[in-house]
Amino acid sequence: xxNAPHPLDAALALQPLGADRWQGHxxxxxxxxxxxxxxxxxxxxxxxxxxxxRRLGEPLALTVNYAAGIAxxxxxxxxxxxxxxxxxxxxxxxxxxxDQICTTGSAVFAVRRPTWxxxxxxxxxxxxxxxxxxxxxxxxxxxxxxxxFRFVEGGWPDYRSALPxxxxxxxxxxxxxxxxxxxxxxxxxxVADVFYPRVFRRRQRFTPAGTVSITxxxxxDAAALAAQGTRPLLAVAVGRRFTQxxxxxxxxxxxxxxxxxxxxxxxxxxxx
Amino acid sequence: xxNAPHPLDAALALQPLGADRWQGHxxxxxxxxxxxxxxxxxxxxxxxxxxxxRRLGEPLALTVNYAAGIAxxxxxxxxxxxxxxxxxxxxxxxxxxxDQICTTGSAVFAVRRPTWxxxxxxxxxxxxxxxxxxxxxxxxxxxxxxxxFRFVEGGWPDYRSALPxxxxxxxxxxxxxxxxxxxxxxxxxxVADVFYPRVFRRRQRFTPAGTVSITxxxxxDAAALAAQGTRPLLAVAVGRRFTQxxxxxxxxxxxxxxxxxxxxxxxxxxxx
Numbered sequence: 001x002x003n004a005p006h007p008l009d010a011a012l013a014l015q016p017l018g019a020d021r022w023q024g025h026x027x028x029x030x031x032x033x034x035x036x037x038x039x040x041x042x043x044x045x046x047x048x049x050x051x052x053x054r055r056l057g058e059p060l061a062l063t064v065n066y067a068a069g070i071a072x073x074x075x076x077x078x079x080x081x082x083x084x085x086x087x088x089x090x091x092x093x094x095x096x097x098x099d100q101i102c103t104t105g106s107a108v109f110a111v112r113r114p115t116w117x118x119x120x121x122x123x124x125x126x127x128x129x130x131x132x133x134x135x136x137x138x139x140x141x142x143x144x145x146x147x148x149f150r151f152v153e154g155g156w157p158d159y160r161s162a163l164p165x166x167x168x169x170x171x172x173x174x175x176x177x178x179x180x181x182x183x184x185x186x187x188x189x190x191v192a193d194v195f196y197p198r199v200f201r202r203r204q205r206f207t208p209a210g211t212v213s214i215t216x217x218x219x220x221d222a223a224a225l226a227a228q229g230t231r232p233l234l235a236v237a238v239g240r241r242f243t244q245x246x247x248x249x250x251x252x253x254x255x256x257x258x259x260x261x262x263x264x265x266x267x268x269x270x271x272x
Numbered sequence: 273x274x275n276a277p278h279p280l281d282a283a284l285a286l287q288p289l290g291a292d293r294w295q296g297h298x299x300x301x302x303x304x305x306x307x308x309x310x311x312x313x314x315x316x317x318x319x320x321x322x323x324x325x326r327r328l329g330e331p332l333a334l335t336v337n338y339a340a341g342i343a344x345x346x347x348x349x350x351x352x353x354x355x356x357x358x359x360x361x362x363x364x365x366x367x368x369x370x371d372q373i374c375t376t377g378s379a380v381f382a383v384r385r386p387t388w389x390x391x392x393x394x395x396x397x398x399x400x401x402x403x404x405x406x407x408x409x410x411x412x413x414x415x416x417x418x419x420x421f422r423f424v425e426g427g428w429p430d431y432r433s434a435l436p437x438x439x440x441x442x443x444x445x446x447x448x449x450x451x452x453x454x455x456x457x458x459x460x461x462x463v464a465d466v467f468y469p470r471v472f473r474r475r476q477r478f479t480p481a482g483t484v485s486i487t488x489x490x491x492x493d494a495a496a497l498a499a500q501g502t503r504p505l506l507a508v509a510v511g512r513r514f515t516q517x518x519x520x521x522x523x524x525x526x527x528x529x530x531x532x533x534x535x536x537x538x539x540x541x542x543x544x
Contacts, residue, residue, distance in 0.1 A: 060518060061485045061539050063335045065378050067355035067362040082366075082373045083339035087517070087541060088484055090339040092364075092376055094354075101354045104364055104378055106337050108485055108539070112516035115544055118474065120441055121512040169392055202390065212360055213333045213380055215487040217520045217539045219513045240393040240524070241491045241532040244384035245359070246332060248489045248535050250522065252512070260513040263520050265537045267333050267380070267489045269359060272387055 006181050007146055008190065011040050012047045014077065022048045022077040024095075026070060030143050035069035037143035038211045039193030041103055043186040045093045048079035049107050050186065055081075056089045058222055059185040060110035063215045068102045070095065075102065087111050112221050123258040126152045129174035129232040139196075147194055150174040150232065156196060157204045169198035169239040169249075174256075180230035183261075185218060188225065188253060191233065192216045192264035198239035198249050199270045209270040212246070216264040224259065231256045245269060278453050279418055280462065283312050284319045286349065294320045294349040296367075298342060302415050307341035309415035310483045311465030313375055315458040317365045320351035321379050322458065327353075328361045330494055331457040332382035335487040340374045342367065347374065359383050384493050395530040398424045401446035401504040411468075419466055422446040422504065428468060429476045441470035441511040441521075446528075452502035455533075457490060460497065460525060463505065464488045464536035470511035470521050471542045481542040484518070488536040496531065503528045517541060 005013065007029040014022040030040040042064045049055055078094045088110045095103035126132075132150035139156065149155075154171030157163070175194055177187060197209040234254040239247050246269055253262040277285065279301040286294040302312040314336045321327055350366045360382045367375035398404075404422035411428065421427075426443030429435070447466055449459060469481040506526040511519050518541055525534040 061337075063337075063378065063485070063487060065333075065362050065380060067360075068357065082376050085340065088339075090337050090373075090376055094364075101362075104354050104362055106335065106376055106378065106485075108337060110484075110518065110541075112518070115515075115517045115542065116471075116475065117515040118437075119513050120474070120510070165390075199388075202392070203388065212382075213335070213378075213487075215335060215485075215537060217537070219515055219518075219520070221516065238392070240535050241391050243387075243389040243491055244493065245387045246382065246384070246491075248491070250535075250537075263512050263522075263537075265487060265489070265522075265535075269382075270387065 006179065008177060008181055008187060011044060012186055014044065014048055014051060017076065020078050020080045022079065023074060024077055025074050026072050028142060029146060032141050032143055037193065038066060038214065039190035041070065042193060042214060043190040045077060045095065045105050046107060046189045047186045048077045049091045049109065052079060055109060056084055057109040057111040059107065059218045061108040061215065061217050062189055063213065064103060064105040065213045066211055067104055068100065070102045071097055119260065121260060123234060123254045124172060124236060126172060126234060129256065132174055146178055148176050148178045154201055157200050159206055163204040166202050166204060169201040171195055171201060171237050173235050174232035175235045176230060176232040182230055183225045183228040184222065185225060188218065188262050189216055192251060192253060192262055194235060195237040195249065195251060197268055197270060198237065199242060199247055202242065207270050207272050209268055211266050211268050214264060214266040216262055218262050220259065220261045225261065228255050278451065280449060280453055280459060283316060284458055286316065286320055286323060289348065292350050292352045294351065295346060296349055297346050298344050300414060301418060304413050304415055309465065310338060310486065311462035313342065314465060314486060315462040317349060317367065317377050318379060318461045319458045320349045321363045321381065324351060327381060328356055329381040329383040331379065331490045333380040333487065333489050334461055335485065336375060336377040337485045338483055339376055340372065342374045343369060391532065393532060395506060395526045396444060396508060398444060398506060401528065404446055418450055420448050420450045426473055429472050431478055435476040438474050438476060441473040443467055443473060443509050445507050446504035447507050448502060448504040454502055455497045455500040456494065457497060460490065460534050461488055464523060464525060464534055466507060467509040467521065467523060469540055469542060470509065471514055471519055474514065479542050479544050481540055483538050483540050486536065486538040488534055490534050492531065492533045497533065500527045
């Protein structure tokens with residue numbers, strides 16, 4: 001009997017329906033409070049463009065707007081190349097269930113060429129992953145079981161602890177797929193949403209919250225992602241301002257040898 | 273004879289064509305090297321949704337993908353509401369000239385409600401705008417004349433100076449529309465792209481470069497923007513990583529009394 005596919009690959013197994021259209025399916029392994037984990041939806045949209053034979057180059061930017069929850073079951077992705085030039089290719093993305101649009105988005109693919117290159121931001125100084133304990137608490141939803149979390153700073157709040165409001169919302173952790181899986185662009189798109197809402201961190205309490213829109217920029221080519229293999233990524237997230245029901249979050253995803261593989265930004269709804 | 277409209281309002285004067293469609297026109301006042309200044313294109317796309325009577329709430333997020341240059345002359349915007357709920361409304365945006373897609377994008381509008389609110393990032397400590405000299409050098413394109421620049425740090429490189437490569441790409445400036453104009457969301461969307469490419473700052477030399485995709489998050493409602501009036505905003509930008517022809521930039525736009533009005537991120541192409 002063949003091995004079952006990795007849960008990420010199971011979610012990324014889209015069936016072509018012709019003319020820019022793909023059939024996907026929610027997976028209970030990736031469930032969140034309402035509908036699927038946002039990161040898996042982002043990965044599925046990116047995957048549709050990746051699978052298209054017209055695709056040029058590699059992922060550069062991905063924006064996903066979570067317009068409505070996706071109900072358990074099948075959904076249809078539309079991934080349409082809007083415009084291509086010598087260096088970039090722009091895609092328009094959408095998820096529908098029946099006649100309802102659930103998710104919209106866009107992606108840019110790019111041909112990467114050798115140029116002057118330099119880092120600017122430096123990776124935070126943290127202990128190596130193997131010196132950081134694996135988190136054993138598990139939130140009451142499915143998707144966190146798809147990752148191995150080693151929190152350096154800002155782990156899951158203990159809502160029973162009645163901690164006071166915190167002055168910042170920074171979280172730093174080592175993270176990888178669980179079970180481990182070699183890194184690629186859809187996996188990176190998925191893990192970019194791995195942080196719990198920053199408002200929980202600031203307030204040390206739970207409140208209904210959800211990502212409204214996420215944008216991820218890819219700074220590494222397929223070879224650099226493959227070189228990371230299954231080793232943990234360093235993931236950093238922080239918020240800037242919380243006001244009138246929304247806050248923003250910016251995140252960095254680093255290779256374990258100190259290269260910024262992706263930067264990711266999102267705007268998040270919260271209640272109360 | 274009536275006064276001519278402000279150059280920003282002239283660019284934002286879209287003509288309804290019915291069924292989600294609007295006629296816009298490039299304006300020589302906003303010209304860049306190839307096609308218009310990216311900020312004015314972003315503002316025009318946002319404006320199309322703002323003008324639509326179906327629009328609910330206020331701008332929360334805007335993503336604009338610059339797929340191809342817009343040629344001087346008329347263009348057509350399509351702004352389609354994809355999904356609305358009690359709190360957010362998602363729009364899909366596009367600019368076409370003839371049968372070619374030039375620009376794609378998306379916007380989220382939101383009903384803002386009173387909630388727990390708190391800043392996290394603090395405004396950088398800088399001298400007030402009136403103590404910072406107005407930049408008198410003018411780059412050889414039109415759009416910079418539409419802004420008053422007061423550089424605190426990281427002003428326009430002097431390409432004749434043969435300065436060495438710089439360790440960071442940070443720019444801090446006070447900026448406002450020129451002539452002054454009361455702040456609103458389209459104006460904020462436009463000014464979010466006011467920074468010259470970070471690669472010029474790092475390398476202290478010019479190279480062909482252009483924004484591929486920009487995402488702006490709005491943290492203030494119409495009343496807060498109106499309260500800023502015509503006073504300069506504090507604008508901060510920095511890059512994270514420059515590699516294989518692309519770099520990312522993150523920017524903050526602050527009211528002069530220290531509130532973060534918008535955060536904005538972009539991925540930028542550069543040659544060589």
